[in-house]
Amino acid sequence: MAKRTLYDKIWDNHLIHSDNETSLIYIDRHLVHEVTSPQAFEGLRDAGRKVYAPHKTIAVPDHNVATTSDRLTNFGSEEGKIQLETLDKNAKEFGLNYYPVGDIRQGIVHIIGPEQGWTLPGMTIVCGDSHTATHGAFGALAHGIGTSEVEHVLATQTLIQQKSKNMKVEVTGALGLGVTAKDITLSIIGKTGTAGGTGHVIEYCGNAITDLSMEGRMTVCNMAIEGGARAGLIAPDEKTIEYVKGRPHSPEGEDWEKALKLWKTLYSDQGAFFDKELFLKAEDIAPVVTWGTSPEDVLSITDRVPDPNNFQGRKISAAKRSIEYMGLNPGDRLQDISIDAVFIGSCTNGRIEDLREVEKIVRGKRVKEGVRAMVVPGSGLVKKQAEEEGISATLIEAGFDWRMPGCSMCLAMNPDQLMPGERCAATSNRNFEGRQGRGGRTHLMSPAMAAAAAITGYLTDVRDL
Amino acid sequence: MDKFVKFSGIAAPMPLINIDTDMLIPKQFLKTIKRTGLGENLFFEMRYDSNGSLIKDFILNKDHYSSASIIVAGDNFGCGSSREHAPWALKDFGIKCIISTSFADIFFNNCFKNGILPIILSDDDREVLMEDANIVENSHMTIDLDNQKIIRKEGDSIDFDVDEFKKYCLLNGLDDIGLTLKNSQKIAEFEKKYSEQFSWA
Numbered sequence: 001m002a003k004r005t006l007y008d009k010i011w012d013n014h015l016i017h018s019d020n021e022t023s024l025i026y027i028d029r030h031l032v033h034e035v036t037s038p039q040a041f042e043g044l045r046d047a048g049r050k051v052y053a054p055h056k057t058i059a060v061p062d063h064n065v066a067t068t069s070d071r072l073t074n075f076g077s078e079e080g081k082i083q084l085e086t087l088d089k090n091a092k093e094f095g096l097n098y099y100p101v102g103d104i105r106q107g108i109v110h111i112i113g114p115e116q117g118w119t120l121p122g123m124t125i126v127c128g129d130s131h132t133a134t135h136g137a138f139g140a141l142a143h144g145i146g147t148s149e150v151e152h153v154l155a156t157q158t159l160i161q162q163k164s165k166n167m168k169v170e171v172t173g174a175l176g177l178g179v180t181a182k183d184i185t186l187s188i189i190g191k192t193g194t195a196g197g198t199g200h201v202i203e204y205c206g207n208a209i210t211d212l213s214m215e216g217r218m219t220v221c222n223m224a225i226e227g228g229a230r231a232g233l234i235a236p237d238e239k240t241i242e243y244v245k246g247r248p249h250s251p252e253g254e255d256w257e258k259a260l261k262l263w264k265t266l267y268s269d270q271g272a273f274f275d276k277e278l279f280l281k282a283e284d285i286a287p288v289v290t291w292g293t294s295p296e297d298v299l300s301i302t303d304r305v306p307d308p309n310n311f312q313g314r315k316i317s318a319a320k321r322s323i324e325y326m327g328l329n330p331g332d333r334l335q336d337i338s339i340d341a342v343f344i345g346s347c348t349n350g351r352i353e354d355l356r357e358v359e360k361i362v363r364g365k366r367v368k369e370g371v372r373a374m375v376v377p378g379s380g381l382v383k384k385q386a387e388e389e390g391i392s393a394t395l396i397e398a399g400f401d402w403r404m405p406g407c408s409m410c411l412a413m414n415p416d417q418l419m420p421g422e423r424c425a426a427t428s429n430r431n432f433e434g435r436q437g438r439g440g441r442t443h444l445m446s447p448a449m450a451a452a453a454a455i456t457g458y459l460t461d462v463r464d465l
Numbered sequence: 466m467d468k469f470v471k472f473s474g475i476a477a478p479m480p481l482i483n484i485d486t487d488m489l490i491p492k493q494f495l496k497t498i499k500r501t502g503l504g505e506n507l508f509f510e511m512r513y514d515s516n517g518s519l520i521k522d523f524i525l526n527k528d529h530y531s532s533a534s535i536i537v538a539g540d541n542f543g544c545g546s547s548r549e550h551a552p553w554a555l556k557d558f559g560i561k562c563i564i565s566t567s568f569a570d571i572f573f574n575n576c577f578k579n580g581i582l583p584i585i586l587s588d589d590d591r592e593v594l595m596e597d598a599n600i601v602e603n604s605h606m607t608i609d610l611d612n613q614k615i616i617r618k619e620g621d622s623i624d625f626d627v628d629e630f631k632k633y634c635l636l637n638g639l640d641d642i643g644l645t646l647k648n649s650q651k652i653a654e655f656e657k658k659y660s661e662q663f664s665w666a
């Protein structure tokens with residue numbers, strides 16, 4: 001039999017039929033949130049259609065929800081309120097698995113999927129959200145779709161797709177002190193650029209990847225989309241199985257045994273063909289930050305703001321624009337850049353392990369005066385666990401603002417926003433112009449690095465603390 | 466969906482690379498529960514200053530280009546989020562075709578679902594059209610999807626590739642869901658087989 005990649009295998013398992021380039025694939029899990037679904041449900045209703053598989057459809061509000069404790073009554077905006085009410089109505093009317101605001105299990109869609117055991121190896125998972133790639137950490141083929149496709153999946157539990165190409169990113173060796181999963185994934189994008197993975201599904205492999213916890217693997221896959229890839233994948237192993245075992249929606253008994261058998265087949269065959277390959281040494285990866293307004297603008301914290309004239313072609317004008325927007329000067333040391341705000345959270349770094357990292361750095365220290373530092377746990381359960389472990393107490397003591405779960409200042413659709421010109425050390429995944437508020441300036445980094453910045457008030461090399 | 470017919474229109478040059486979905490339509494406009502009315506806010510932060518006045522220098526604010534129906538764009542157009550609000554806003558503004566060397570995957574798909582044609586050209590061909598778009602007199606072009614040609618002002622043309630199925634759907638204004646439901650027999654057969662092996666899913 002032909003040698004197949006992990007992606008090929010999952011694809012083959014879900015292929016209903018194909019005509020030339022266009023295929024119809026079966027979808028195992030459909031995650032739905034309030035922002036990209038209202039028009040899809042409306043379309044369904046207009047056409048007199050039903051949700052094909054409500055038991056495989058999971059709905060949760062996250063993008064718009066306020067992160068203040070009065071959020072059940074205080075929505076931040078009238079339009080946001082309407083959107084949340086619309087999801088509530090749709091989830092109930094169509095009988096979906098639903099985690100409303102106020103349910104302790106509510107949180108960012110990509111955090112609660114794995115947490116509740118909806119995300120399992122070998123599955124196809126879609127959501128009207130580009131960071132669906134996160135679930136690839138379990139060896140599931142997971143990617144973002146648009147609202148028309150959301151409607152299509154709701155109505156048919158299938159998706160029309162063209163098969164992507166295969167790309168392999170192998171990271172081997174041991175990470176240095178203070179270097180984390182976030183530094184790996186940012187460094188990869190720094191190498192490939194934001195279009196490097198376009199048209200591909202990336203499989204991450206190598207011992208530096210498999211050495212990561214499931215949380216770390218999710219951080220890596222989360223940003224596959226920033227590298228242009230449709231999805232990221234990591235082959236499931238013992239760690240994966242350990243993580244999913246016993247979750248509320250994981251299989252049990254005979255089904256568990258059956259699932260295990262299939263999961264053991266989920267790896268790329270020796271010698272399987274990849275259209276593109278990239279090899280990185282873990283030793284070469286430093287704690288990094290972004291300096292510009294594209295996630296590919298990645299540099300080691302020990303570097304300086306680049307000179308746009310040292311880039312090639314059209315990147316020259318893009319870099320000029322970025323540096324101006326970011327209010328920087330070529331040649332400035334990154335560590336001399338002072339910050340106004342810190343945002344710790346998002347589907348990239350809003351899990352318990354991330355908060356533990358932050359606590360380690362912050363313990364016994366204080367947030368620099370004048371810095372607004374916010375921690376937003378990725379879900380109600382992450383929040384609860386952090387509170388039980390005493391993490392929240394340490395962070396509050398240090399001067400952090402401890403919030404309710406949601407997307408928050410990752411995209412600033414709720415009231416958590418930067419003011420024009422404000423500079424933020426953020427653990428999220430996008431540093432686009434205006435992403436965290438009009439005129440806001442975002443530097444992406446790991447939770448440990450963001451915590452270090454909160455303490456000193458500057459972009460900081462966490463290894464020096 | 467409306468059928469995509471051959472049309473002529475003004476092409477606006479936007480050479481910036483990595484034009485992302487947050488630039489196309491910032492998040493404060495994602496709170497709508499409708500598909501329409503977003504055109505006014507397309508490229509919001511580039512188009513309006515903080516007082517809400519039009520920024521005169523922005524290409525789509527210039528007299529001639531404010532009625533553009535084509536954008537000739539820098540590499541990697543539409544990167545970022547899956548928000549279909551981006552093509553909805555483009556469509557509502559009147560954009561029917563975007564020409565670049567590359568597009569982000571999800572955005573590319575979303576365009577087709579909304580009757581917008583994204584065309585991928587070689588760098589050289591795109592540059593020819595970028596120059597045309599830059600010159601008011603040459604900025605008029607014709608998009609002929611049926612024959613896969615972009616016809617320039619002078620009458621010569623540039624060919625482009627497009628996926629057969631996507632072309633067919635655009636030309637006929639077909640709704641994907643309707644098409645898929647024609648396969649419901651196949652889906653049912655697949656599910657039967659699948660549920661034996663994947664009962665746990």
Ligand code: SF4
Pocket residue numbers: 062063108109110129131346347348406407410411428429
């Ligand atoms: S946390 Fe940010 S990136 Fe993740 S789903 Fe929410 S808005 Fe999207």
